[in-house]
Amino acid sequence: MRYVAVYSILLVIVTVIAIPAFIVQGVSDWGRQPAAAGFPVVYRGEDITIKVYVHDIKQVVAMNLEDYVKGVVAAEMPAEFEPEALKAQAVAARTYAVKHMALFGGTGSSEYPGADVTTDHNDSQAWQNETVLRNKWGQNYAKYWGKVSQAANETRGLIITYKGEPINAVFHSTSGGKTASAQEVWGFDYPYLQSVACTWDQKSPRYxxxxxxxxxxxxxxxxxxxxxxxxxxxxxxxxxxxxxxxxxxxxxxxxxxxxxxxxxxxxxxxxxxxxxxxxxxxxxxxxxxxxxGYGHGVGLCQYGANGQAKESRDFRQILTHYYTGTAIKNIFGS
Known part of the structure; x- marks a missing residue:
């Protein structure tokens, strides 16, 4: 009986101490999955900070990566576009950012030390804040911001990769029927930036x-x-x-x-x-x-993306059409 009593006491100790400790450990690690191969360890639910040189105020501003992506999509693509086209733009914008971020091994901005990217579309990607967007969209602000936010939220963490590495996800407005390769425009070759047919942009006002x-x-x-x-x-x-x-x-x-x-x-x-x-x-x-056409013609054609979305192609199909041989990966590892 004495041994039974001892075992009973030990069982109580295990129940009271060990199991709650296991539960606490399980809760704290819930959703914490390792990043995709080749990326630093990033956990689901954690905020990722990007450092942006904002030209309007001439300062480097630290902001949440997903908030930055929303500002880029709002600045770079018409909010009237189809949801799948906006998602494609969100993934391309996030990929471009990740490619340049010091956190992910990027070199950042060569012109503005301490910044990963800038808000100048000639140097990086355009980005607009709430004040600018309210003035641009007027009474449609809530509607359009909702569409842009949904596009970013539903693709959270997704980037375009080639052989496991984030690509240089350049994009342009209108191809004029066929995109250009990086080789013919800039003189250096990227396997994923090749010329592809684009018959979906003929309704672009810039065609x-x-x-x-x-x-x-x-x-x-x-x-x-x-x-x-x-x-x-x-x-x-x-x-x-x-x-x-x-x-x-x-x-x-x-x-x-x-x-x-x-x-x-x-x-x-x-x-x-x-x-x-x-x-x-x-x-x-x-x-x-x-x-x-309009723009350099390399990579994602924005009006072509919208045309594809109108034909029920999703953002993954759109992106892999314009970026040859690529795959969509999640920086959170799933």
Whole structure:
């Protein structure tokens, strides 16, 4: 009986102390799953902080990564777009951020030490705060912010990877029928940034544009050494310009204007064209540039994404179409 009593006492001790300790340990670790391979240990439910250089106030601001993603989606994509297109943009925006964050091994902003990213779309991704969005959306603020928030919340933690690493998830407005590869635009190759067909962006208001530029203005923009006016006087306007060759995606690679041979990118920048997918034709004392698409043309096509969403394709299908050979992973490991 004495042994029974001892065992009974021990059982009570185990019940009172050990089991509650196990329960407490179980609760504290609930949902704490290791991150995907190649990423630091990040636990579900924990806030991830990103350091953003905000140009409006010229300061580095620490903010929650998911709040940052919402501000990027709101700034970069029309809130009227389909939910699956907004989700695709949210995942691309989060991926771009993670790729540059010091926490995940990124180098951060080269121009603003201490910042992972900036709010300048020329340097990083655009981002807008509540005040700007209220002014932009007016009475639709609650509706549109709800859509953007839902897109970010329903893709929380998801990023695009290639061979287990976050990709450089660049995007643009309108492809003009076919996206460009990174190689043809920037001169370096990414296996996941290849040219792909895009037939879903034809309803974009930026799909096609025409710009007429006088020969005098051309000479100002390209320089007197281009000899544009002299060429016009000696050979007529038809001899002023001609496209030499094209890239694999059909964009202008090299073009002759006057005595200069320029890249399509140089012409786009100097003449402020919408894209390098253009034709050029003389008309009296002017040249007419007809462009297709808007932006550099690499990666996700935003209007194409919306067109795909209208055809019931989900954000995963949209993203893996534009980013060749990629997979969607969760930085929380599931």
């Amino acid at each position: 096609q544009d025409t710009k007429e530029i006088t020969l005098a203005e051309l000479e100002v923009r390209l320089g007197a050494d281009a000899g544009i006016l002299a060429a016009a006087q000696s050979g007529g306007s038809a001899s002023i310009a001609g496209i030499i060759d094209y890239t694999n995606s059909g964009r202008v690679n090299k073009v002759r204007i006057g005595t200069k041979t320029l890249s399509g990118l140089e012409v786009r920048q100097k003449l402020e064209l919408r894209s390098t997918n253009f034709s050029v034709a003389p008309a009296g004392n002017t040249l007419i540039f007809k462009t297709f």
